[in-house]
Amino acid sequence: MARSFWQTWFQPKVSAIRPGSARRTRLSLEALDGASYPYLQVPGFAPNLRLDPPIQGSHAYRSVDTAAKMRAELSELEIDIGVLFPDHLLTFATLPNIEYATALGQAYNRWLMEEWLLKEPGLYGVLLATPQDPEAAAREIERYAKEERIVGIYLPTAGVNPLLGHRKYDPIMAAAEAAGLPVCLHSVTVVTPAFPCQIDQFENHFGRQVVSHAFAMMANLTSLIHSGAPARFPGLRVVFTEAGIAWVPYMMWRMDKYFNEYRRMVPFLEKRPSDYIREMMWFATQPIEEPDNPKDLVATIDLIGGPERIIYASDWPHHDFDHPRTIMKLPMPGDAKRKIMGENALRLFGITAPAGKL
Amino acid sequence: MARSFWQTWFQPKVSAIRPGSARRTRLSLEALDGASYPYLQVPGFAPNLRLDPPIQGSHAYRSVDTAAKMRAELSELEIDIGVLFPDHLLTFATLPNIEYATALGQAYNRWLMEEWLLKEPGLYGVLLATPQDPEAAAREIERYAKEERIVGIYLPTAGVNPLLGHRKYDPIMAAAEAAGLPVCLHSVTVVTPAFPCQIDQFENHFGRQVVSHAFAMMANLTSLIHSGAPARFPGLRVVFTEAGIAWVPYMMWRMDKYFNEYRRMVPFLEKRPSDYIREMMWFATQPIEEPDNPKDLVATIDLIGGPERIIYASDWPHHDFDHPRTIMKLPMPGDAKRKIMGENALRLFGITAPAGKL
Numbered sequence: 001m002a003r004s005f006w007q008t009w010f011q012p013k014v015s016a017i018r019p020g021s022a023r024r025t026r027l028s029l030e031a032l033d034g035a036s037y038p039y040l041q042v043p044g045f046a047p048n049l050r051l052d053p054p055i056q057g058s059h060a061y062r063s064v065d066t067a068a069k070m071r072a073e074l075s076e077l078e079i080d081i082g083v084l085f086p087d088h089l090l091t092f093a094t095l096p097n098i099e100y101a102t103a104l105g106q107a108y109n110r111w112l113m114e115e116w117l118l119k120e121p122g123l124y125g126v127l128l129a130t131p132q133d134p135e136a137a138a139r140e141i142e143r144y145a146k147e148e149r150i151v152g153i154y155l156p157t158a159g160v161n162p163l164l165g166h167r168k169y170d171p172i173m174a175a176a177e178a179a180g181l182p183v184c185l186h187s188v189t190v191v192t193p194a195f196p197c198q199i200d201q202f203e204n205h206f207g208r209q210v211v212s213h214a215f216a217m218m219a220n221l222t223s224l225i226h227s228g229a230p231a232r233f234p235g236l237r238v239v240f241t242e243a244g245i246a247w248v249p250y251m252m253w254r255m256d257k258y259f260n261e262y263r264r265m266v267p268f269l270e271k272r273p274s275d276y277i278r279e280m281m282w283f284a285t286q287p288i289e290e291p292d293n294p295k296d297l298v299a300t301i302d303l304i305g306g307p308e309r310i311i312y313a314s315d316w317p318h319h320d321f322d323h324p325r326t327i328m329k330l331p332m333p334g335d336a337k338r339k340i341m342g343e344n345a346l347r348l349f350g351i352t353a354p355a356g357k358l
Numbered sequence: 359m360a361r362s363f364w365q366t367w368f369q370p371k372v373s374a375i376r377p378g379s380a381r382r383t384r385l386s387l388e389a390l391d392g393a394s395y396p397y398l399q400v401p402g403f404a405p406n407l408r409l410d411p412p413i414q415g416s417h418a419y420r421s422v423d424t425a426a427k428m429r430a431e432l433s434e435l436e437i438d439i440g441v442l443f444p445d446h447l448l449t450f451a452t453l454p455n456i457e458y459a460t461a462l463g464q465a466y467n468r469w470l471m472e473e474w475l476l477k478e479p480g481l482y483g484v485l486l487a488t489p490q491d492p493e494a495a496a497r498e499i500e501r502y503a504k505e506e507r508i509v510g511i512y513l514p515t516a517g518v519n520p521l522l523g524h525r526k527y528d529p530i531m532a533a534a535e536a537a538g539l540p541v542c543l544h545s546v547t548v549v550t551p552a553f554p555c556q557i558d559q560f561e562n563h564f565g566r567q568v569v570s571h572a573f574a575m576m577a578n579l580t581s582l583i584h585s586g587a588p589a590r591f592p593g594l595r596v597v598f599t600e601a602g603i604a605w606v607p608y609m610m611w612r613m614d615k616y617f618n619e620y621r622r623m624v625p626f627l628e629k630r631p632s633d634y635i636r637e638m639m640w641f642a643t644q645p646i647e648e649p650d651n652p653k654d655l656v657a658t659i660d661l662i663g664g665p666e667r668i669i670y671a672s673d674w675p676h677h678d679f680d681h682p683r684t685i686m687k688l689p690m691p692g693d694a695k696r697k698i699m700g701e702n703a704l705r706l707f708g709i710t711a712p713a714g715k716l
Contacts, residue, residue: 017398051536052623086574141497161559162559163559166559187434188494195554195556195557195558195559196553196554196556196569196573196651198553198554198556199553200553201519201520201521201524201553202580202581202584203584203585204584204620204623204624205583205619205620205623206616206620206623206624207580207581207583207584207585209616209619209620210580210584210609210613210616211554211576211577211580214608214612215554215573215576215577216575218569218572218573219569219573222560222565222568222569223559223560224566225567226560226561226562226564226565226568227561227565244608244611244612244615246400246606246607246608246611247605248610249604249647249649249658250572250602250605250608250647251648253569253602253648253649254568254572254602254604254645254647255564255568256648257647257648258564258567258568261567261678262562262563263562265410265562265563265564266562266564287612287615289607289608289611289612289615290611290614290615291607291610291611291614291661296607296661299657299660300543300607300659300661302657303649303654303657303658320619345691
């Protein structure tokens with residue numbers, strides 16, 4: 001039987017993480033052996049409680065368990081290059097044990113590199129930065145900064161506390177800025193006591209899913225702007241993922257209006273919020289809005305300032321992924337589609353297109 | 359000296375509200391006498407803690423203290439008809455004492471009628487419905503249903519817990535539906551432990567203000583839809599105020615996408631969320647978004663489905679009010695402006711236009 005994720009990738013020794021209780025921890029970790037490890041799902045870290053009753057016809061959780069399979073499936077979707085995000089580690093920020101979180105994050109990054117990115121062509125990844133220990137995260141970013149397959153920094157937003165504009169995270173932002181790596185925010189629907197994840201009262205997943213990703217992105221964008229992060233790190237680039245894009249005009253205009261109104265409260269901002277957004281921020285499409293008239297989505301992209309800041313995201317291998325055709329079928333010029341489907345992301349992530357592509 | 363708000367409007371006797379402690383309560387209430395009562399500000403209920411340092415040049419709190427002054431100031435803005443909302447009672451939902459909240463709400467409604475609405479022409483009001491006691495609120499709605507000057511039901515959203523889609527509020531929704539009065543949601547920026555008001559970590563009012571109203575409207579809209587309120591009350595009409603309008607396309611499309619995805623979880627919904635929104639919901643403009651290109655705002659109104667569901671709101675007498683010219687200057691046909699500036703609201707609220715107007 002193959003060595004487990006824990007035996008292979010977890011450093012330092014478990015005894016250093018839980019001094020005095022090494023044996024018990026080890027046993028509990030070893031008890032995880034023998035399970036399969038679907039795509040980026042770290043065994044032992046899947047704390048999702050099923051809040052809703054099983055409903056006939058619901059989609060089963062869909063995953064991928066090897067890089068080869070991921071490569072094959074992306075190719076089937078005609079996707080040449082994929083940037084991999086964690087899956088169950090989307091709830092990473094809810095981990096309260098700082099040493100455990102740091103070690104798990106480092107194990108994940110090693111595993112991501114060795115088991116996924118270096119195994120197949122066209123697979124890139126975002127490095128998990130541990131919000132629980134920003135100094136350790138900064139050292140991790142420095143360690144991987146020159147790795148060709150690491151093209152960004154992943155910061156969890158579900159349960160992150162405080163929100164990401166807090167000066168606590170300045171070491172991560174500084175390291176990302178110095179490495180030239182964009183910071184990529186990704187949320188997931190969880191119920192936690194950290195704003196804005198206190199979604200316990202929604203009675204079904206429809207309600208939770210509508211607000212969770214949406215509020216996470218808007219709250220963290222507001223947090224970044226209101227604390228002056230773009231002014232502190234003028235070379236920072238931020239990517240907002242998995243909440244669609246139609247919220248962006250609202251937040252740009254709303255923040256500009258209150259910037260005029262309450263400018264004295266944010267004296268460190270040298271530009272309008274929408275200027276920072278248009279210069280330093282990108283927005284990933286999935287789950288792309290699908291208005292009855294596809295022209296309405298094109299109009300929304302125009303309101304954001306055109307296709308320059310929009311990047312296609314698939315959310316593969318989840319069942320609710322967006323096929324490339326969700327963008328390709330839009331009534332939009334070909335060059336706009338080319339930007340959204342690849343050019344913007346290649347430039348943002350510093351990836352060289354495969355020969356013959358683009 | 360005139361009799362105070364408390365002496366005149368508060369019923370039943372204070373002793374009925376706090377059995378056994380009448381004298382102490384009375385004394386504390388009497389201690390409030392002698393203060394002036396600016397526009398709709400009920401003395402003794404202004405629990406706002408100043409979270410931010412005083413900043414030179416900041417706007418002072420602006421209010422109006424008589425109906426005559428309100429009438430004169432609205433006329434100066436060329437506003438013929440005003441629908442009055444509470445001011446400090448925007449935090450009404452945070453009151454924990456159910457009997458006190460009910461009595462205060464009833465006192466407010468009496469005061470609103472006698473001191474404001476019946477004193478001047480063209481002043482209409484929304485009746486405060488006590489979310490703390492929906493049955494009492496329903497009786498209050500029935501009591502005022504035929505009053506010409508009462509044109510809607512005000513429901514606070516700041517601190518409301520649970521959110522307004524909860525079946526707890528069905529008596530209010532049923533009474534509003536039966537009375538033909540639209541339910542008007544209005545928020546305010548407060549920090550409370552009730553979702554989504556847990557905005558304690560934002561360091562300045564800019565950040566709090568960006569998310570507070572926005573999240574309150576989106577969360578309560580999601581709550582109403584996800585619990586099936588529009589299906590339970592097909593005659594219900596809902597107005598969302600004071601969060602601008604550019605969030606509406608995002609929520610329509612996002613909910614439609616998840617309606618397709620998680621339809622099994624909301625089997626009681628007979629139509630798509632956007633259908634319910636376009637048929638039963640209205641959106642008040644203030645604080646209207648002001649993109650660099652005013653055409654972008656017109657495009658946003660088109661994304662919502664045209665001007666039919668948009669109603670102008672001034673937020674007068676607050677310093678950050680929107681002058682009617684914010685709408686009048688938009689590059690939009692005259693009939694669209696006429697709808698937004700009056701026709702829609704007249705029909706929604708069942709108000710007859712003054713002779714010679716519209």
